[in-house]
Amino acid sequence: AQTVTQSQPEMSVQEAETVTLSCTYDTSESDYYLFWYKQPPSRQMILVIRQEAYKQQNATENRFSVNFQKAAKSFSLKISDSQLGDAAMYFCAYRSWTGNQFYFGTGTSLTVIP
Amino acid sequence: DTGVSQNPRHKITKRGQNVTFRCDPISEHNRLYWYRQTLGQGPEFLTYFQNEAQLEKSRLLSDRFSAERPKGSFSTLEIQRTEQGDSAMYLCASSTSGQGTRTEAFFGQGTRLTVV
Numbered sequence: 082a083q084t085v086t087q088s089q090p091e092m093s094v095q096e097a098e099t100v101t102l103s104c105t106y107d108t109s110e111s112d113y114y115l116f117w118y119k120q121p122p123s124r125q126m127i128l129v130i131r132q133e134a135y136k137q138q139n140a141t142e143n144r145f146s147v148n149f150q151k152a153a154k155s156f157s158l159k160i161s162d163s164q165l166g167d168a169a170m171y172f173c174a175y176r177s178w179t180g181n182q183f184y185f186g187t188g189t190s191l192t193v194i195p
Numbered sequence: 196d197t198g199v200s201q202n203p204r205h206k207i208t209k210r211g212q213n214v215t216f217r218c219d220p221i222s223e224h225n226r227l228y229w230y231r232q233t234l235g236q237g238p239e240f241l242t243y244f245q246n247e248a249q250l251e252k253s254r255l256l257s258d259r260f261s262a263e264r265p266k267g268s269f270s271t272l273e274i275q276r277t278e279q280g281d282s283a284m285y286l287c288a289s290s291t292s293g294q295g296t297r298t299e300a301f302f303g304q305g306t307r308l309t310v311v
Contacts, residue, residue, distance in 0.1 A: 182243055185230075
């Protein structure tokens, strides 16, 4: 089974600053999808950004961008101009090409300091 | 697109009782997933349906757990003879099976189970 590792249980960032959350994964597949999900306290998990493994270009969604290093099996999330509303648990997730299930990391709790 | 809906949002039950949760996926999604999440952990896969067929079950899923998805629409997750270790957030998610741009899972708000 694929494994997803998030080595930073907690991170903090000053409002308006930039923070990077780390994620590594283990797989023998060549085609797959990677995701970052955000889970605010007591609220549902929502998708932040998606990356297809066959695409070399890093995905970007407004203030959120990823650094996808396929050979290193690394998928970090960069949040620019951090806002108070970015405070949440962030989960990295892997889905195989056939998509039978999603594998999640243990999450990083992000605190935004005013 | 009204999103994934889960009911109830919270459930408190006594040990040994049976509980049933319901999930209504996004209507055009043919895949439905159940996950369990404990405090400070990421979601753990329990089971997955494609349409009405249950195609995969985690080894974590003991025989006290059963899930159904009649007619490929809503799904139910039943836990029989609940134990304190079953206390967790139960998450439902749905997705399409295509390999195009809509590949992500959409999650419901979850059902928080507390076994006392």
